[in-house]
Amino acid sequence: MNRVAQHPVQAFAAALGAVAILSIMDAVMKALVIAIGIYSVSIWRSVTNLVLTGALYLPRRLPWPSRQTLKIHVARGVVVTVMAALFFWGIGRVPLAQAIALTFIAPLIALILAALFLHERIGRRSVAGSFAAFAGVLVIVLGQARADLGEEVLVGSLAIVGSALCYACNIVLMRHQSLAAKPLEINFFQSITVLALWLAAVPFFGVPHWPAGWWMWILTAALMSTAGGLLFSWAYARAEASYLAVTEYSAFLWASALGWLIFREPVSLYTVAGAALIVGGCAVAARGKVTDPPEMDYT
Incomplete structure (x- = not known):
């Protein structure tokens, strides 16, 4: 099988661009959640994602995936939704x-899950890195407590950590899924699963109102999600994961800048120190672990 030519500098630039696009998408989604709520924005964004992925996948008239592959698609779709x-x-x-900063613990959680379910060995560096990252999380939570930001922020932080745990499961699932299907198929069936799960909640929460004043922002978030995912796919096909992994941490700079400019959110020294510990822990763990890059995907 022919390998794609290696272009590390261009790939690094593409990965940085993907992080930038997805970071801006996060800011757009934050504004949407505050304005119309997580339920409404999730359903309408899922509809938009399905239209976009369907337009890319269906015209190719590819064979229908096997039953086993469909099970993987559905399982990962459930994890991605949560x-x-x-x-x-x-x-x-x-x-x-x-x-x-809190989401940066996902790669280390993935190492633990890989050891439990894939029987991969965890080295001393991984253990040391995990302790450093956990200390970083504690520092961030301590900063929240000292700043007295309120109970909602603490509960929100727990939700972010829960999301990081799901993303770690997602990484493990991607290793299986990437062997069974191509990116366009994966994105299309993931979009179907996500939308189906949100529609299943309609009998309990009702049909969400049409977001007339926010529709263009929902479309913008969906387009950014697709563009960021494609950029990451292009980059990871042309450079090693160990070379590109550092680009993920540029998201902290974007989040700090966008949070301050758009939402007037100050960045405390506790957050900076905690992020440094988490990133350092990931770097220590990664030095002792070399694997093929999984297919990157962003919701």
Whole structure:
């Protein structure tokens, strides 16, 4: 099988661009959650995502996936739905910089899950990195407590950590899914699953109101999600994961800037120190772990 030519500099730039686009999307989603609520924005965004992914996938008239592959699609769709709901609900209550810093623990959780379910060995560096990252989370939570930001921020932070746990499960599932299907198929069936799950909630919560004044922002968030995912796919096909992984942490800079400019959210020293510990822990753990990059996907 022919390998894609390696272009590390261009790939690094593309990955940085993907992080920037997805960080701006997070800010848009935060504004939408505050304005119309997580339920309404999630349903209408899911509808938009399905239209976009269907327009890319269906014209190709590809064979229908096998029953086993469909099970993987559905399982990951469920995880992605919970992950996105927790994350976007959380960022509606937590400053963006703190929220993004907390999500950085996902790769370390993935290492633990890989050890439990894939029987992969956890080295000393991974253990040390996990302790450092956990200390970073505690520092951020301590900063929240000292600032007396309110109970909603603490609950929102727990939702963000729960989302990071789901994302770690998502990483493990991606390893299986990427062997069974191509990116367009994965995105299309994930969109169907996510929308179906949100529609299942309609009998309990009712049909959401049409977001007339916010529809263009919902479309913008969906387009950014698709664009960011495609940029990441292009980048990871052209450079090693260990080379590109550092670009993920630029999201903290974007979150800090966007949170301050748009939502007037100050960035405390506790958040900066906690983020440094989490990023440092991930770096220590990654030095002792070399794997093929999983297919990147962003909801």
